[in-house]
Amino acid sequence: MSAQFEDGLSLFGVRRMMEGVVPPTLCTFSVDHMPNVSYLSVVEYIDPLHIALSYQFFNRSRENVLATRRAALTLDDPYTGAGVVLQIEYLRTETEGPVFEKLRAKLLSVASHVGMDDVFYLRGADVYRVHELRRVPGRKELPAAAPRVDIPTNSRVLSERMANCAELAELLECFLDGLGELLRIDNSMLWLFDSAHSVLTLLASRGYETGGAGAEISAGEGIIGTAVREGVPIRVGHMMNMARYARAAADRADSQGFRPAPRTGIPLPGLKEPRSQLAVPLRARGRVLGALLVESKHDQHFGYDDEDALALLCGQFAVAMSLMQPQEYEPPAREAPSPAPVDSVAPLKLRRYSRDNSVFLDDEYLIRGVAGAILWKLLAEFKRSGRREFSNRELRLAPELRLPEVQDNLEVRLILLQKRLTEQRAAIQLEKAGRGRMRLNVSRPFEMEMADRDAVPR
Amino acid sequence: MALTPEMIDLLGAGVGHQVGACTNAGRPSVCRGLAARLERDGRLVVVLSAQSGFEVLAAIRENGRVALNVTLPETYQSMSLLGRDAIVAQGGAEFRPLVEDRYRKFRAQLERHGIAQAYTDAWYLAPDEDLMTIRFTPVAARNQTPGPGAGSPLALQSR
Numbered sequence A: 001m002s003a004q005f006e007d008g009l010s011l012f013g014v015r016r017m018m019e020g021v022v023p024p025t026l027c028t029f030s031v032d033h034m035p036n037v038s039y040l041s042v043v044e045y046i047d048p049l050h051i052a053l054s055y056q057f058f059n060r061s062r063e064n065v066l067a068t069r070r071a072a073l074t075l076d077d078p079y080t081g082a083g084v085v086l087q088i089e090y091l092r093t094e095t096e097g098p099v100f101e102k103l104r105a106k107l108l109s110v111a112s113h114v115g116m117d118d119v120f121y122l123r124g125a126d127v128y129r130v131h132e133l134r135r136v137p138g139r140k141e142l143p144a145a146a147p148r149v150d151i152p153t154n155s156r157v158l159s160e161r162m163a164n165c166a167e168l169a170e171l172l173e174c175f176l177d178g179l180g181e182l183l184r185i186d187n188s189m190l191w192l193f194d195s196a197h198s199v200l201t202l203l204a205s206r207g208y209e210t211g212g213a214g215a216e217i218s219a220g221e222g223i224i225g226t227a228v229r230e231g232v233p234i235r236v237g238h239m240m241n242m243a244r245y246a247r248a249a250a251d252r253a254d255s256q257g258f259r260p261a262p263r264t265g266i267p268l269p270g271l272k273e274p275r276s277q278l279a280v281p282l283r284a285r286g287r288v289l290g291a292l293l294v295e296s297k298h299d300q301h302f303g304y305d306d307e308d309a310l311a312l313l314c315g316q317f318a319v320a321m322s323l324m325q326p327q328e329y330e331p332p333a334r335e336a337p338s339p340a341p342v343d344s345v346a347p348l349k350l351r352r353y354s355r356d357n358s359v360f361l362d363d364e365y366l367i368r369g370v371a372g373a374i375l376w377k378l379l380a381e382f383k384r385s386g387r388r389e390f391s392n393r394e395l396r397l398a399p400e401l402r403l404p405e406v407q408d409n410l411e412v413r414l415i416l417l418q419k420r421l422t423e424q425r426a427a428i429q430l431e432k433a434g435r436g437r438m439r440l441n442v443s444r445p446f447e448m449e450m451a452d453r454d455a456v457p458r
Numbered sequence B: 001m002a003l004t005p006e007m008i009d010l011l012g013a014g015v016g017h018q019v020g021a022c023t024n025a026g027r028p029s030v031c032r033g034l035a036a037r038l039e040r041d042g043r044l045v046v047v048l049s050a051q052s053g054f055e056v057l058a059a060i061r062e063n064g065r066v067a068l069n070v071t072l073p074e075t076y077q078s079m080s081l082l083g084r085d086a087i088v089a090q091g092g093a094e095f096r097p098l099v100e101d102r103y104r105k106f107r108a109q110l111e112r113h114g115i116a117q118a119y120t121d122a123w124y125l126a127p128d129e130d131l132m133t134i135r136f137t138p139v140a141a142r143n144q145t146p147g148p149g150a151g152s153p154l155a156l157q158s159r
Helices: A012-019 A060-068 A098-114 A151-163 A168-183 A222-230 A239-255 A304-323 A369-385 A392-397 A410-423 B005-011 B054-063 B092-112 B117-124
Strands: A025-029 A035-039 A043-047 A050-055 A070-076 A083-094 A124-135 A187-194 A199-206 A216-218 A234-236 A276-284 A287-296 A348-353 A358-361 A364-367 A389-391 A428-432 A437-442 A446-450 B016-022 B028-038 B044-049 B066-071 B078-083 B087-089 B131-136 B140-143 B152-154
Touching: A012 A043, A012 A070, A012 A083, A025 A060, A025 B016, A025 B028, A035 A060, A035 B016, A035 B028, A035 B066, A035 B078, A043 A098, A050 A083, A050 A098, A060 A070, A070 B028, A083 B028, A098 A124, A098 A222, A098 A234, A151 A168, A151 A304, A168 A187, A168 A199, A168 A304, A168 A410, A187 A222, A199 A222, A199 A287, A199 A410, A216 A222, A222 A234, A222 A276, A222 A287, A276 A304, A287 A304, A348 A369, A358 A369, A364 A369, A364 A410, A369 A410, A369 A428, A369 A437, A369 A446, A389 A392, A392 A410, A410 A428, B005 B028, B005 B078, B016 B044, B016 B054, B028 B054, B028 B066, B028 B092, B028 B117, B044 B066, B044 B092, B054 B087, B054 B131, B092 B117, B092 B131
Parallel strands: A348 A446
Antiparallel strands: A025 A035, A025 A070, A043 A050, A050 A124, A070 A083, A083 A124, A187 A199, A187 A287, A199 A216, A234 A276, A276 A287, A348 A358, A358 A364, A389 A437, A428 A437, B016 B028, B016 B066, B028 B044, B044 B131, B066 B078, B078 B140, B087 B131, B140 B152
């Protein structure tokens, strides 16, 4: 199939225009040839001769397309201001499959920012055949921006560094540091997916005032949750622009009587006003283990090349993470003497809620889930016997922790717990004590209390 | 039929313009417009570049059908004004002050969202000799703000 159009243009070559500064413009026409001009939310490149347009509402454009099947589409280059015009023919509407899922994920990621995912959802992916593609003449174009870095080469360097990591903690640092150093991605977060509770937990981040380890969002919320749920990368190059577009549609939906269920707005994590975001799922062994979110204060900071590179790197990270199970038991090193807690200070009050294993330190929420249960077990043992060193293996075998047999991610949970305690500057800290072992450091007396089983204050 | 005061206000509020047309053979086209204004006789005049809008102008010459879409970037408030009697004419250069005024207001909105003037200049720097006009009587208006009902009729008022 031919992929070359007028002036040597190709659909592949103009795919970055599909996320331009202005939404793409569609001109349809009725059976009596009366034109209708409207804006689109999302155009998706499929292959050298096909694109997909989002079908969200049955409106005039939709009515026209079903009647006449032809349309003209204009796209603007986000860097140079150049424009192209496409002559397109409607072929079919897809309501499932990869094209539909990707369009839906992209749309939902924006709609969820304005709490409109109940209304602003994708009914279908309209697939079009592109018959003509030509440049808009007469424009004074800007030079294309120079590449930020050599993405393929630097990704390979990062991949090699990651391949040399022997432990998960090291891999995590290597990955996030490498994104900044080699790919100039200075704001990043790594989220873990807890499918049992449908939540995403922040494992580590770079480039923010607070680390945020242990923070949670509901799966499906925002660009990260949507990327995890759909298992596809989502890239938005003009966040504020897309959010305004979604807000306009939301207002219109309100006036048309659409009433979404009331919900609490989830604030964008990280940058206050990101202009570009890219969320890439961590996929391994047929499952989504979490997602990497990178963002920037600049428009169009991430392109297709970033998406491709991060998809590969995230895949490598996810496979490595799933393989890096805790090491088998090794004889403990001679246990370090326990620094005696200072008895003169008031004891630290630890409270645990059994429903979700939330643990509070002096009424401050610390962590929950398996990480909370692990901490409780370690502290109970410390209180009972004074033991401070533990092996990962005994945690895996502990029935009360209920770790899944196939994929327990214990190492990840320990890293999360360790980071959370460090960020909280808690009187209880956790550190590595050799391969597959950890050590508890307690600098203050503490009391442990099981709280009411039903109420979980948050 | 005539535009309502709100429609006239929107034309001068810093909107972006898109002009759509369709040939008798059923070939649609769309291009960026540069300015639009309501004339004393109730017709709309739209200024556009002959070079970038050649296909739209050719279709309008065939059948006079036109859709002018104006959108406020700040809110995406958007409407279309439709005509069946559009006439293409040269002499757009006399509207240069109007184009400058409309562009200045449009640009101000986009700059608030980080879109540089150098970028939007690409759309607006057509030379005087390239400026053309379309004049038409609006016979219908549509709300084109994105969302459900986009394309639904807006009421014009009696003249």
